[in-house]
Amino acid sequence: MSQYAPSVGIVSLGCAKALVDSERILTRLRAEGYGISPSYEGADVVIVNTCGFLDSARAESLDAIGEALAANGKVIVTGCMGVDETAIRQTHPNVLAVTGPHQYEAVIGAVHAAVPPVDDPHQSLVPPEGLRLTPRHYAYLKISEGCDHSCSFCIIPSLRGPLVSRPAQDIVDEASRLAQAGVKELLVISQDTGAYGQDLTRGGGQPPPILSLAEQLGDLGLWIRLHYVYPYPWVDRLIPMMTAGKLLPYLDVPFQHASPSVLRSMRRPADHDKLLDRIARWRDACPDLTLRSTFIVGFPGETERDFEFLLGWLERAKLDRVGCFKYENVAGAAANSLPGHVDEEVKEERFNRLTELARQVTNDKMQTKLGGSIQVLIDEVDEDGAIGRSMADSPEVDGEVYIEDATGLTPGDLITAKVFAAEDYDLWAERTPDATNR
Numbered sequence: 001m002s003q004y005a006p007s008v009g010i011v012s013l014g015c016a017k018a019l020v021d022s023e024r025i026l027t028r029l030r031a032e033g034y035g036i037s038p039s040y041e042g043a044d045v046v047i048v049n050t051c052g053f054l055d056s057a058r059a060e061s062l063d064a065i066g067e068a069l070a071a072n073g074k075v076i077v078t079g080c081m082g083v084d085e086t087a088i089r090q091t092h093p094n095v096l097a098v099t100g101p102h103q104y105e106a107v108i109g110a111v112h113a114a115v116p117p118v119d120d121p122h123q124s125l126v127p128p129e130g131l132r133l134t135p136r137h138y139a140y141l142k143i144s145e146g147c148d149h150s151c152s153f154c155i156i157p158s159l160r161g162p163l164v165s166r167p168a169q170d171i172v173d174e175a176s177r178l179a180q181a182g183v184k185e186l187l188v189i190s191q192d193t194g195a196y197g198q199d200l201t202r203g204g205g206q207p208p209p210i211l212s213l214a215e216q217l218g219d220l221g222l223w224i225r226l227h228y229v230y231p232y233p234w235v236d237r238l239i240p241m242m243t244a245g246k247l248l249p250y251l252d253v254p255f256q257h258a259s260p261s262v263l264r265s266m267r268r269p270a271d272h273d274k275l276l277d278r279i280a281r282w283r284d285a286c287p288d289l290t291l292r293s294t295f296i297v298g299f300p301g302e303t304e305r306d307f308e309f310l311l312g313w314l315e316r317a318k319l320d321r322v323g324c325f326k327y328e329n330v331a332g333a334a335a336n337s338l339p340g341h342v343d344e345e346v347k348e349e350r351f352n353r354l355t356e357l358a359r360q361v362t363n364d365k366m367q368t369k370l371g372g373s374i375q376v377l378i379d380e381v382d383e384d385g386a387i388g389r390s391m392a393d394s395p396e397v398d399g400e401v402y403i404e405d406a407t408g409l410t411p412g413d414l415i416t417a418k419v420f421a422a423e424d425y426d427l428w429a430e431r432t433p434d435a436t437n438r
């Protein structure tokens with residue numbers, strides 16, 4: 001007689017790195033025979049993987065915990081906000097357990113205490129590539145944890161500790177398993193992707209390990225997309241791999257600001273003229289390069305002049321994709337005590353001006369794609385057509401490509417299409433007769 005298999009629900013908040021943590025927890029629980037419930041009601045216990053980065057994210061995490069408690073009653077809290085157990089228990093004293101980020105063992109232990117596993121784990125329930133919360137054709141690949149920088153607005157180093165890189169062979173093995181399972185695109189993430197391996201080779205004088213890791217991933221023949229690449233000098237050496245088609249011609253570099261005084265207060269490198277030169281060289285070497293970045297407006301001490309400097313820099317840099325955030329205090333961050341906090345209305349006004357400029361720049365660049373041929377990775381198909389992404393679009397954060405005739409297409413297909421319309425971040429394209437599905 002088969003035993004009743006207990007079931008676990010999970011709510012995953014925050015960034016892609018937290019999503020990977022959730023996937024690891026689920027994979028392990030599934031391997032132990034637990035079922036995964038899509039609803040609170042059907043679960044024996046619910047895990048809430050929280051985000052603790054901004055105050056607004058902490059509030060969202062507390063709401064999610066409250067919702068899970070009301071609907072289910074048995075709740076285990078993990079993730080970045082888990083480091084502040086006092087704050088969580090002040091609002092929700094009845095949670096079963098609170099653990100911090102990537103404390104997988106502690107989460108599994110708390111699940112065991114709440115709902116013991118069945119005696120006979122069904123290993124076959126877990127595919128070799130693990131369980132994923134993303135669609136079947138793309139996956140996040142986390143290559144390291146932690147960060148050695150000390151940006152004044154960020155508490156990641158105190159939450160997650162210094163840089164700890166995964167061994168390259170582990171990463172390449174995981175990427176190969178994902179490729180065998182049908183993944184077409186790998187999104188390489190970490191807190192600091194360009195720094196990968198610096199902890200493994202300290203003082204050794206070897207080439208930066210991100211270069212050989214990128215080469216090895218590039219040999220898999222997938223779309224390899226790099227996120228969160230701090231602009232170290234050796235990042236220049238990734239560009240030829242993009243030109244050669246080993247990596248997607250896409251680079252996500254979080255610049256955060258351009259004004260030297262704001263960057264100094266942020267404790268980040270402050271030579272944005274040199275960066276403009278580097279961007280120009282990257283584009284010369286790889287004309288299809290898509291540059292994505294994020295910026296913070298309203299940082300403490302940011303004057304109107306600093307902000308206009310940033311706008312001027314953006315006009316010259318002509319980044320392809322720009323994300324913008326209004327500065328918020330983060331509990332425990334050094335920036336909280338800086339002088340010159342900016343009024344909310346001013347932040348809002350600067351946010352609107354920057355996003356409008358970024359929209360115009362992106363829109364102008366998108367118009368240059370009209371009539372061109374692009375490869376599109378199909379994400380969704382329904383009766384109205386298909387939605388996919390070009391090499392220039394990362395899932396969730398960038399634009400989409402709409403294809404009207406979806407006959408015979410399924411998610412994960414890679415097709416060639418001709419662009420006939422463009423607006424803001426999105427493109428409309430028709431399949432070319434020799435469209436190649438894979």
Ligand code: SF4
Pocket residue numbers: 147148149150151154155156157191192230
């Ligand atoms: S580099 Fe990124 S993760 Fe590291 S301290 Fe700065 S903002 Fe935080």
